Amino acid sequence: MLGVYLPGDSTVDLRQIEDPAPGPGQVVIAVRASTICGSDIRAIYREHIQGDPAESYQNVVAGHEPAGQVVAVGEGVSRLQAGDRVAVYHISGCGQCDDCISGYQISCTSPQRAAYGWQRNGGHAELMLADERDCIVLPDDVTYQDGACVACGFGTAYEGLLRAGVSGRDSLAVVGLGPVGLAAGLLGGKLGATPRIGFDPSAERREFALRIGAVDEAVDPTDPASRVAAEWHVAVDCSGSTAGRATALATLRTRGRLVLIGEGHGFQVEEASPQLIHRQLTVHGSWVTNLAHMRELVERLPVWGLHPEVVVSHAFALQDADQAYRIADAGQSGKVAIVPNPA
Template structure:
């Protein structure tokens, strides 16, 4: 089969690799959609991150946002059967530690932990071998492309909103209107948040967010006061999806007194020059949120038909596997919506 590898230096390679076979407790999926994540661009495509074991790329088939159809099952599988449509939670943990038992394989620290597309073969291929326990069955309403979007981006956004307890009582601000920011805005609306404002330096991404209905108004970073005015003098909840130090500062600046700031975007740096007037006196709550849990991902997949929401609306471009180089180049430009490979 074909598999996309990321050797670094902003390049891709399509290699012929052996077809995988499912072992005990595993299933084999024919890939139907596999989207590109910003972390793939940041930590693998441009250059291979070092130091953090969770970001150590092991030269495997890339892609940690897969959705596909079960075409074979291994011994000992109990839940899935050939023909099932699934998306895959993108970290496979040890299954035994407290984090795994609670569904947060992302936080598993056992040696067996392996992320699809990072330390074990991922979804940018014709086939993928997955642990049955990592797979979530898709309702008929949910397309394969929807499932791929849920597998990381929408799941990550949903977790942050759940942790901040976003509801119809809240005005919402989203900083960074890339795919995760679009997901945060769309899901925030389904949870009842109103109004919703977005902030991004890219005019193309601001326009896309407005066109998709992810936000009610969109602003450049220098227009923070105008954005605050739309949400009645400050948002109740601000979600940073940019992963940048300036973006995090913008999120803090967007919330009102006793507001909540959720940090979703990966990256370093948070400068608060005057802590007392900026955080302590207005009683700002800062929440870190890393990916999601299996429970919340299943919950999200189940709610999509109820909400009538197709996550695939954030996908601006799809490419066949053979055009992976072009797909990654477009994703790296940071001006589009979600990019997907559809084998």
């Protein structure tokens, strides 16, 4: 079968590899959609981050946002069967530590922890091997591209909004209108937040966010005439930039809640008393999501009438993965999907 590897230096390597066979507790999935995450671009495609075990790419098939159809099951598999449609939670933990037991495999620190697309083969291939415990069954009304978007991006946004307790009592500011920011705006609206404002210097991304209804207003934070006022109940930074986090902080009203989702760069607070303490702000760091919340999210999507695939602006065949990564790396698009096996 064909698989995509990311050797760094902004290149894509297509290789012919053997088809996987399921071991005990494992399933083989025919991948129907595998979306590209910003962390793939930041930490693998451009360069290979070393030192942090969670971001140490081990020369495996890339892609940690897969969804597809089960085609084979191994010994001991009891919940899934061939034909099931699933998304894959992209970190497989030890299954024994407190974090794994609570569903936060993302925080597992065991040497056994292995993320799909980082330390074990991921979804940029025709077939992938996954542990049954990492698979989430998709409702009939949830598409494969919906499932792939949930596998990381929408799950990450949902977790952040849950941390802040977003509800119909809140207004919402989203900083960074890339795929995760789009997800935060769409999900925030379903949770009742209104109005919703988005901040991004890219005119293309602002226009796309408005077109799909992710925000009610989209603003260029670099424009001196832009409205960056301290009037929002919740601000979610999805940019991962120092400037973006400063914008998010500046938008909050007294007793507001800030959620930091985007990774990378710094967070600068010059004076804690006037900037945090006197304004009585709450700051949440939120990393991916847990398995229960991801299951909850895919179950809510049909109820809300929300299809996460609305954020997908480009889709490519597996053979065109190089072009897919180049568009994702440009940072001007919505979500980019690779479709190894069209449904």
